[in-house]
Amino acid sequence: MKTFGYGLKQGIKNIGQNRLFSLAAIGTIATCLFLLGIFYALISNFQNMVYNAESTVGITVFFDEGISQEQIDYIKSEVEACKTVEKVNYISAEEAWENFQQEMYSENDRIEDTFDGENPLKDSASLEVYLSDVSNQESIVNLIHKIEGVRKINSSNSIAEGLTSFNTLVTYVSVSIIILLLMVSVFLISTAVATGIRVRKDEISIMKYIGATDQFIKLPFIVEGIVIGLVGAIVPLLLLWVIYDKLIRFILEHFSMLSQWLTFVDTVEEFRILIPLSFLVGIGIGFTGSVLSVRKHLKEV
């Protein structure tokens, strides 16, 4: 405990004494976490938009002529049981005819009388099926086709495939960039700590001569790395919060006509994950960087 207290105190003191190295290391982590935050915001917002777009891509299931309500209920329950089916809406023939009229004609221009009160869409009752993941659309369509009483299924494979592949591409590219950034961060922080160790080479060798264990020598450097990582995380988080919040407000105010497509993740919701993620990555980089360089350089001193 005494050793831990000493390590903590000395680690914090080291940061002050090596202001230049500490600032360089904090700057490195902050830059990486700032970029990480931007990519994370891009991915999460894009996925949010894709999710919203996916929820509008539905499958419409039509039934055989003269099918009974029991059979329709049975088909509905079978469809609902399929994996990745998120929502199933039943549209009766009456609702279909009502929707059609609303879409095609004005209130004063109803055409019910033209058909003597008959519903011309009496065989157009349907199920609207929405999936949680449109990449499964084709297999779900094949499954529904096998259910008895299903006459026809309308779906748009090209939209589903397009959204899925674009989403995958964006995720792969972003994850690759993030991994690259993390690797660069670990390298830079370990270089910064290694420089700090070289500067304090004499101190380390004196400590070794007076019987300090490796643990005792390492502790201040590890504390230093963790604190640098922590500060390096706070700075970009504050910046990102302000920028993200203002940018979303600006876009929504000035591009309101695109609001149907541009569905952003709320600032608080976005940072609910980004804050712990940044702290975890910042501390992780600081810790890993210092452990790697301390381990390597302790053997040299």
Place this chain on the structure above:
Amino acid sequence: MENKESLIQMENLKVAYPMGTEALKSVSISVNKGEFLFVVGSSGSGKSTLIKTLLGEIGVTSGQLTVAGRKLNKIKRKELPYYRRMLGVVFQDFRLLEDRNIFENIALSQRVIGVSHDRIKRNVNLMLEMVGLEDKRRAHPRELSGGEQQRVAIARAMVNRPAILLADEPTGNLDPQNSWEIMDLLEEMNQLGTTVLVVTHNNEIVNQMQKRVITLNQGMVTNDIPQGGYIQ
């Protein structure tokens, strides 16, 4: 057979550097508990290698080296810090931490072994008194003279009450008056029971102190006089 009083035992000790240079060739020395001895010799004779080997900084190539019953041939890396706590070491260039005051420089030895805050204060103050620097506890190394800095280094080496004090050219950077003050201090530590091994070039000191003198030449012991002067 190891002598009962023997603290350091070297038998046919051979130490070679990784490039193959043999710095010590078949050295056999026995140092008893409470002894004060000088190790002398010209540059490259193996004096510094002897100190480094005793500190566990360089490994034993062959032969035996036993310090306080611990065989250094077989010592593991993680055991070294605990072994070194039996030793105090003083260098020619003092090696004090410039960013810490005198109190903290001495206290570091105690912090390393986990001594409590109150005991550190008591022990460091006692050492400061012993080396005559009680009024300089808040000063930084650069504010002290060479002699004072070496006294701080001795206090740091002695505060944990080690069994052996190794001094590598402790007067090398000091004027004659300060050199004698340092030697008096080392003798005082010896009288308190610590075994003191001093590596030096200073023949005047060696001749006047009349202690045991071991002469090294090209990695071999050429003289071992129980009480005498400097022989090159």
